[in-house]
Amino acid sequence: MFKIIDKMMALPPALQQNLESKINQYEEEQKMELLSTMEERGMAKNCRQNILDLLQVRFLSVPETLVETLNNIEDLALLKQLLLETIGVNSVAEFEELIPDNSSDKN
Template sequence: MMSLPEQFQSGFQREIVRFEEESKMPYITSIERFAREEGLQQGLQQGVLQKGREDILEVLEVRFSSVPETLVELLNQVQEKAILSSLLRQSITVESLDTFEGIVISQLSF
């Protein structure tokens, strides 16, 4: 191992401190990291649910021209991906918007 002459030692230490301060990253606690990850997961889940709702509404609009706001509000209450997947399949074959609204209501009753 090499050692610096004393005349350079203090300058080197100042440079090390300066470098560390410039490149310092804020410390993130494990709780903060967990909260960030949880927030990311919730955001992804909400994105999946929103996409499912949009797909259902698109099918219904193609089939029935327009979708009543009450039905949109009901769909917004659905918080499970599996239910939205089922509703998407049913939206393709359902005979009327009233029937579909009844299906959504029955799914929300669970």
Template sequence: MKTKATISNLTEREQWKWILIRGLYERGLTKEQIVKLFKIIDTMMTLSKHLQAALIIKIKNLEEERKMPLISPTEQMAMERGEERGIQQGGERLIIRLLNRRFGVIPASLTEKIHQLSIEQLELLGEALFDFSTITNLDQWLENRT
């Protein structure tokens, strides 16, 4: 009935098609059931390419939202720690590469001290390394921070 009612208004048809499809997901149907019913709706309620593309984006977004599991606060904290550690490791690698480029291969003892720095300390080291003229400057800076 909505197909007939929207013959001259494809935008309204797209809205009704979206309501029908979203309803399939909300009813808790299986993926297979949704696909079968979607094919029938899709055949009956044809849209312009532009409107069909917009509808597909809505459907993909809905599917992504429905797949997204709830994350507990503990899991969220663990993910943030992992991200923070990844940032820290990237910062360590960059600082060491810059120091190696400036002074040649730096001793392992200094590299180990760099690995012990916090993210904030790595940022400070990144700024300070422009002021270092010798590897001794780096060693003194690290001794004062660790």
């Protein structure tokens, strides 16, 4: 039954090609969006790790509570800002003060 309907609704070759092209374009756009999301997650993970590495090197230890707090931050812009701030802080406590109270809210 579906084959009959499919044949009855067949598009002229030019329109069929145009439709397939638009479908392919849409699929590619969707893949890119997903890839961008995955890239952003990877960048956030890398940024978190860089922050922790810098704090570890500079202050020899990082409290587990701070590790958990950083792991809950998904805002890439905030993580980048914190990474830059890590260079200039004088203590882990000073770094912790830079983290906004609502930063652990997952978007």
